[in-house]
Amino acid sequence: MELLSSGIDGLDLMLGGGIPKGHIVAVVGQYGTGKTTLGLHFIYAGLQNGEKCIILSFDEDEESLIQDAKSFGMDFDSYRDNLEITRLEASEVKESLRKIKSDLPEIIKGMGANRVLIDTISVFEALFEDEERYKALAAIRNILKNAKVTAIITSEADKNNPMSSKYGLLEYICDGAISLRYIRGSELEEVKLGLEVIKMRRIKHSRKPKPYEITDTGMVVFEREEIF
Numbered sequence: 001m002e003l004l005s006s007g008i009d010g011l012d013l014m015l016g017g018g019i020p021k022g023h024i025v026a027v028v029g030q031y032g033t034g035k036t037t038l039g040l041h042f043i044y045a046g047l048q049n050g051e052k053c054i055i056l057s058f059d060e061d062e063e064s065l066i067q068d069a070k071s072f073g074m075d076f077d078s079y080r081d082n083l084e085i086t087r088l089e090a091s092e093v094k095e096s097l098r099k100i101k102s103d104l105p106e107i108i109k110g111m112g113a114n115r116v117l118i119d120t121i122s123v124f125e126a127l128f129e130d131e132e133r134y135k136a137l138a139a140i141r142n143i144l145k146n147a148k149v150t151a152i153i154t155s156e157a158d159k160n161n162p163m164s165s166k167y168g169l170l171e172y173i174c175d176g177a178i179s180l181r182y183i184r185g186s187e188l189e190e191v192k193l194g195l196e197v198i199k200m201r202r203i204k205h206s207r208k209p210k211p212y213e214i215t216d217t218g219m220v221v222f223e224r225e226e227i228f
């Protein structure tokens with residue numbers, strides 16, 4: 001089984017080498033936990049490896065994502081030929097689904113893309129009623145699977161359960177799920193960040209949440225340390 005580096009050493013070690021090629025992985029976390037940062041590492045690792053990559057953003061625009069990456073020392077500009085960033089407006093969502101269904105397979109195929117980041121799917125999910133939402137997610141899953149890309153899809157967490165995605169559906173259509181969350185030991189302790197691999201098909205992964213930080217080189221996962 002071929003494994004792709006996530007671009008984060010500690011996370012690769014937690015996964016026993018990396019993300020299985022062809023997997024779709026959900027990254028779930030509250031605002032500010034580092035979902036976009038993790039996604040940018042994943043894309044940058046692909047670019048550095050000579051792979052073609054696509055970012056589908058429902059949130060930040062192209063310039064903002066490139067600046068985010070730059071602030072962590074990732075130079076997306078020198079890989080512009082291998083990188084396609086598409087921003088989809090939430091307000092045009094019904095339009096977006098049609099656009100995704102028709103354009104995404106063509107963009108992936110035309111480019112020969114290997115990695116796809118969708119950031120964040122919650123904005124897209126919010127536009128559908130319950131039943132339609134599942135169908136829309138399943139449509140995206142099918143497109144990514146048919147195109148045989150490896151993908152990360154980020155999602156806001158459920159308010160009452162930080163391990164679950166906002167609508168509790170994404171985990172089911174993905175091959176893997178990673179939770180990013182704030183962990184507080186007691187009222188007096190500083191809040192810490194913890195990363196946990198909740199599911200990863202075909203991989204024997206650790207289940208313990210591990211501490212991580214966001215630094216000026218991006219996300220650093222301390223896979224050998226304990227949170228408390």
Ligand SMILES: Nc1ncnc2c1ncn2[C@@H]1O[C@H](COP(=O)(O)OP(=O)(O)O)[C@@H](O)[C@H]1O
Pocket residue numbers: 029030031032033034035036037038071214215216217
């Ligand atoms: N250079 C940096 N050094 C330390 N922390 C940073 C730096 N840049 C961003 N951050 C932290 O990363 C967080 C943003 O991460 P981001 O990936 O955008 O989160 P999310 O996509 O989950 O909302 C910010 O809230 C900030 O705390």
Ligand SMILES: [Mg+2]
Pocket residue numbers: 035036037059119120
């Ligand atoms: Mg984000």
